[in-house]
Amino acid sequence: MKKSSLILFGALVIVALLLSGCKANMITKINGDGSGKFSQEIGFTAEEMTALSSFGSGSDFCSKMGSNNSISGASVNQETRGNETWCIFETSFKTLEELDSLYANSDTNVNALNITDNKLNYDVTVDMSKAGDTTGLMQTKWILIVPGKLANHNADEVNGSTLTWNLTSGQVKEIQAESSTKGGLSSNWMIFLVIGLLCLCLMVVVIIVVVIFIVARNKKNKQPPI
Secondary structure, X not given: OOOOOOXXXXXXXXXXXXXXXXXXXXXXXXXXXXXXXXXXXXXXXXXXXXXXXXXXXXXXXHHHHHHHOOOOOOEEEEEEEOOEEEEEEEEEEOOHHHHHHHHHOOOEEEEEEEEEOOEEEEEEEEEOHHHOOHHHHOEEEEEEEOOOEEEEEOOOEEEOOEEEEEEOOOOEEEEEEEEEOOOOOOHHHHHHHHHHHHHHHHHHHHHXXXXXXXXXXXXXXXXXXX
């Protein structure tokens, strides 16, 4: 494979040979214009960190692991989540064609990956049969964050615009999703709508108060002098 191959089919296989509970997330976030970020995350317990001491320790653990496995073109971050250490390798892409190229360096076949008429079509096949039984030791998730309003999909889990598929070694996983990139109001538009309604209500109240004041004054002016 090329140097930029996905960790799932490179470094993670090596890690899986040593560990029994390693977690991995393959996260793709796609924006409405086709740009986005592709992240590869690996989570380790304290015991697993000790078992992988050959990669280094402390704050430079993830950097050393990435360089030792020829992970190029990706930014490296290290996070602590509870009692787990997570290595995050993130690559930005400007177009879906660039994302296609990232996927092409792994056992991931792109069947459809485009935005046409404000509609995202996402259809890929992840082939875990070549990974062997070693990755079965890991909890591996394929996560997709789509733009706009979610439509059809075959995800195992859904949370808003975030879809999750659970990957199993030795199997081929079909991953499909569609979304309308202009299919719903964003949170900002919702805020603007609420503010607009509040302003409208305030204007109505002001108008009513002004009308009542004018009517009362006119009645007072029309009263005959005593």
